[in-house]
Amino acid sequence: MQLVEAGTGRVVGTVDGARAHATAHTGAIYVHRGETWQVERLDLDDHVAEIRRADVDYTTTARDVADIVIVEERDHQRWASCRVSFGSVDVSNQVTSYLRRRTRTGEVIDETLLDLPVRTLRTSAVWWTVPDAVLEAAGLDRVDLPGAAHAAEHCSIGLLPLFATCDRWDIGGVSTARHPDTGVLTVFVHDGHPGGAGFAERGYATAQEWLTATRAAIASCECVSGCPSCIQSPKCGNGNDPLDKGGAVLLLDALLAGAPPRR
């Protein structure tokens, strides 16, 4: 996707196709090499976004709905009655709206609906499941599960670059208190590129270390209910809601309790 200056046609930059809907939708504020631009028009057919220099006191964040379907589990590890898996998935994602936020305070000004098509990506993912009995034994309330899973997902995505050579923008995640393909609570972390780029596979290979580090990062963070250093994500399509910091620690403890003894 090319970013082209409106009026002159000058190519200012490019955006990765996977990120175009979220970052180059009509109305998006785009910061490129320290300069602020606004997208006037996104042309999906021509792969061009027309942008214009803008002097604004707000930022934009896209909101999306994501869905994930397991195509094939290629490998798995049993951690007691929990399971960690690696395989291929279809991720579908639709950017549905964007929020304008005041630059200084982060306060939401308004939300604008967008009409963008669903994008589907077949790629690789690592995912883990925790059955209901384990969740109950861990003292997790059903209402807290979405926030706990979502918080664990975010933090694990933030930490994967320590285990795989990637950027958090190269990977995505989906978490759900009950996934139709597994029947139980499931957290997915997937590669952002078609076919996969090896990051999820690396996460699977180092799952115990990676998720232990995730649990530690959340538990040791001094914030009260979550911050950008632990469970908040700058690229969350749900506006970082819901997130449950304490629930995420309980959830990861329950998962890791069944992991094999560490050497």
Ligand SMILES: [Zn+2]
């Ligand atoms: Zn924190």
Ligand SMILES: [Zn+2]
């Ligand atoms: Zn999120």
